[in-house]
Amino acid sequence: MKISVIIPVYNAEKYVTQAVESALQFSEVFEVILVEDKSPDNALQVCQNLAEKHERVQLYQHPDKGNHGAGPTRNLGIEKSSGDFIAFLDADDYFLPNRFDAEKELFKNPDVEGVYGALGVHYYSEKAKEQYYSLFGDRLTTVYKRHIPQEVFPGQIYMLGSFGLFSIDALTIRRDSLMKKMNPLFKSSLRLHQDTEFLFRLSYYLDLYPGILDKAIAVRGVHEDNRITLVDSKKINPATTRVLLWKEVNDWASGESTMPENIKKHIKRMHRSFEIGCAPLPKKWGMILKYLFIDYPSIRSGIYNINFRRNLF
The missing domain is CATH 3.90.550.10 (Spore Coat Polysaccharide Biosynthesis Protein SpsA; Chain A)
Incomplete structure (x- = not known):
């Protein structure tokens, strides 16, 4: 080798x-x-x-x-x-x-x-x-x-x-x-x-x-x-960085023609979960109401995400 x-x-x-x-x-x-x-x-x-x-x-x-x-x-x-x-x-x-x-x-x-x-x-x-x-x-x-x-x-x-x-x-x-x-x-x-x-x-x-x-x-x-010191000291918001991570993953997955649709949907919901969790309170509840009507599974997957729950509640 x-x-x-x-x-x-x-x-x-x-x-x-x-x-x-x-x-x-x-x-x-x-x-x-x-x-x-x-x-x-x-x-x-x-x-x-x-x-x-x-x-x-x-x-x-x-x-x-x-x-x-x-x-x-x-x-x-x-x-x-x-x-x-x-x-x-x-x-x-x-x-x-x-x-x-x-x-x-x-x-x-x-x-x-x-x-x-x-x-x-x-x-x-x-x-x-x-x-x-x-x-x-x-x-x-x-x-x-x-x-x-x-x-x-x-x-x-x-x-x-x-x-x-x-x-x-x-x-x-x-x-x-x-x-x-x-x-x-x-x-x-x-x-x-x-x-x-x-x-x-x-x-x-x-x-x-x-x-x-x-x-x-x-x-x-x-x-x-x-690097985790920056996150721990609140100089970097960990929720915000995860929104960026899952946006990148979602952008990649959505353009991957061979990826199963159920996995693409899950990735999209993860992105939305962090996006909602990181939003300011008035916007957060507006996004939740919006997705309750147009994409309920995004909210459901968010409820099972500990970071989403921490940011929401």
Whole structure:
């Protein structure tokens, strides 16, 4: 295997060295691609040092040296990659020694286009644990059961809570399949949830197989400067970002001629549910009355959505 590990770097001078070294432990890792996204800290200098020290580490920036967000930054890394397989790693996370154990066997089958595994969690400080333990706990982020590839996309769309999730950090993709079937790759229109939207489309177009689900193969590093800090501090409204996410998913699904109509309708209702939940109170009730008459199932699906209920009540 020749694996390209893509690491977008933003505000991660304290953590990126650990991320890089966790990837370099594997002989299968052909290259580590750092894409620095105009960090406000000293991350660029740290990345330059890593590229000078390690032959397998390459460093890039956007042509304008600007900040473009995680999606376009990952896209640039994919463009620059030359391995047969793509793996992603956030700069404040790290791989565990079993990261590619399942992949080495599963990718011997040419029908396997992607493999996903379980993600663990590590708190870099007691303050971070105090802030985010209720969100992450000590749980694995994983799909809870082993599913055939055809079940992965509808499982995420219909049964997000009971189906489980897989993470970018625990995903490995066959590069040829990614480039042939995914256009666009990560969407630049989403600053948050761009990985969720990407994974929805990826699981629709590619045959993804479960790898190691009962133990972590990578670790999410939680600290006070995570992107989720902005959501937690109310600088970013989580409901608003989910409206944008489901709008993107709905726009994509509505133009996908091969997608079953029942799934398209469900996606449309999810979008409307978040749209109503995020609206100001007078507009919220107006939208509810409107949809009660023209699209009652949108309201019904909203009632079963916890974020919709929180925003409504």
